Amino acid sequence: MSKITGFPFAYGQEYEGERIRNDDLYIEFGGASSRMGEWLTTKSFKDIEDGRIDIIGLDIKNHCKKTALPLAIVVEVAGKNMQPDYEPVLEKQIHRILNRIQGAMHTGQRDMVCLRISKSAAEKGFTLRHIGVILHSKLHDDFGRILDKIQVKIYTEEEMVTEILEKVKSVYSLRDARIEGMTDETEETFYSCTICQSFVPFHVCTISPERSSPCGSYNWLDCRASYDIDPTGPNKPVEKSTPVDLRLGQWRGVNEFVKKASQGKSGSYNLYSIMNKPMPTCEWVECVSVVLPLCNGVMVVDRDYQGMTPCGMDFKTLIDNIRGELNTPGFMGHSKYNITQRKFLNAEGGIRRIVWMPRQLKTEIMDRFNIRAKEMGIPDLMKMIADESIGTSEEEIFLFLKAAKHPALSMEPIIQL
Numbered sequence: 001m002s003k004i005t006g007f008p009f010a011y012g013q014e015y016e017g018e019r020i021r022n023d024d025l026y027i028e029f030g031g032a033s034s035r036m037g038e039w040l041t042t043k044s045f046k047d048i049e050d051g052r053i054d055i056i057g058l059d060i061k062n063h064c065k066k067t068a069l070p071l072a073i074v075v076e077v078a079g080k081n082m083q084p085d086y087e088p089v090l091e092k093q094i095h096r097i098l099n100r101i102q103g104a105m106h107t108g109q110r111d112m113v114c115l116r117i118s119k120s121a122a123e124k125g126f127t128l129r130h131i132g133v134i135l136h137s138k139l140h141d142d143f144g145r146i147l148d149k150i151q152v153k154i155y156t157e158e159e160m161v162t163e164i165l166e167k168v169k170s171v172y173s174l175r176d177a178r179i180e181g182m183t184d185e186t187e188e189t190f191y192s193c194t195i196c197q198s199f200v201p202f203h204v205c206t207i208s209p210e211r212s213s214p215c216g217s218y219n220w221l222d223c224r225a226s227y228d229i230d231p232t233g234p235n236k237p238v239e240k241s242t243p244v245d246l247r248l249g250q251w252r253g254v255n256e257f258v259k260k261a262s263q264g265k266s267g268s269y270n271l272y273s274i275m276n277k278p279m280p281t282c283e284w285v286e287c288v289s290v291v292l293p294l295c296n297g298v299m300v301v302d303r304d305y306q307g308m309t310p311c312g313m314d315f316k317t318l319i320d321n322i323r324g325e326l327n328t329p330g331f332m333g334h335s336k337y338n339i340t341q342r343k344f345l346n347a348e349g350g351i352r353r354i355v356w357m358p359r360q361l362k363t364e365i366m367d368r369f370n371i372r373a374k375e376m377g378i379p380d381l382m383k384m385i386a387d388e389s390i391g392t393s394e395e396e397i398f399l400f401l402k403a404a405k406h407p408a409l410s411m412e413p414i415i416q417l
Contacts, residue, residue, distance in 0.1 A: 010102035017198040026122040031114035033068035040091035050149040053132030057156030070161040182209035191223030195234040202265040210343040216335035272346035281333030297355035297408035305358035340368040
């Protein structure tokens with residue numbers, strides 16, 4: 001590629017997917033050690049100074065030998081052709097752009113991000129300002145017909161990072177809510193997502209109106225906007241064609257696309273089932289659902305919960321065991337938002353199968369969950385679902401479920417022998 005002014009480092013597609021191991025790690029932002037998030041937002045022309053880059057807090061060169069720092073990257077844009085629907089799509093480009101820097105490794109999205117900088121990159125003088133430079137340059141290069149002005153603010157002060165990440169949660173919620181009212185039956189086209197293939201080469205997600213992306217980054221509308229912006233990008237239209245099984249969530253056209261995009265690693269999967277060929281899970285899912293046989297139901301754990309769960313594994317251990325290109329019956333990755341979409345666990349009976357969730361996750365999804373539960377004639381369902389205060393083993397929560405008369409206990413066996 002041509003030389004980028006103010007960016008004297010190797011950059012290109014050949015570095016995408018580069019792994020930075022602990023023995024070559026100089027500093028890490030986000031991940032297990034700190035918090036990190038990214039936010040691209042639209043501003044008025046008068047509020048943006050094109051090319052301006054502000055670093056608020058410590059930069060890499062003066063980080064006082066800490067091995068981990070919090071980080072918030074805020075990209076503010078303006079453009080005559082910019083639309084609100086484009087924000088999450090352009091925000092996701094941060095992942096692609098930073099991953100193409102030699103000596104940088106970026107994973108995740110939204111407020112579940114990790115950025116690793118290698119010792120060799122730091123020795124060559126790499127700083128956070130260079131992140132601003134490359135984002136400004138490449139967003140202009142790749143999306144010049146949409147964006148006229150771009151400025152970047154990079155925060156490493158912990159209080160500021162926390163404040164920004166709390167503020168942006170409401171933005172993420174508003175983006176998700178735009179999909180309300182749409183159904184999988186009324187749309188003949190779903191969308192693919194292959195953006196994780198830089199790290200999981202054969203992984204393919206299918207995103208429908210009622211099955212948001214497992215990582216929580218994209219819904220169906222976001223994918224449509226992404227394809228509109230970049231038809232050659234990771235989100236492509238997939239014609240459903242004839243149904244194979246509507247209860248499970250499987251269509252002939254989706255199967256054909258998945259087989260081709262995964263290079264034959266995956267022939268088919270189901271969007272609505274945890275027991276029958278569930279969609280494969282990558283490591284950046286927001287939540288994982290797991291079948292609990294004794295309780296005849298399903299537990300749900302999110303990335304923010306660090307404790308033990310009734311299946312005998314914490315979130316990290318779960319991900320380490322199920323991520324990849326193949327589906328794992330009894331385990332399903334999904335977004336927080338997907339829990340309250342109507343097709344969630346459709347093949348197994350929907351949210352009436354949920355028997356355990358972390359307390360914080362219950363609080364976070366409470367309002368939308370109660371609406372769904374009321375629709376199903378179980379308005380008090382959330383009160384019947386156990387959390388870590390009740391127990392973290394199947395035996396402990398089973399007694400609670402029995403006393404609460406949880407509907408899962410009277411449903412047909414979730415595991416068919």
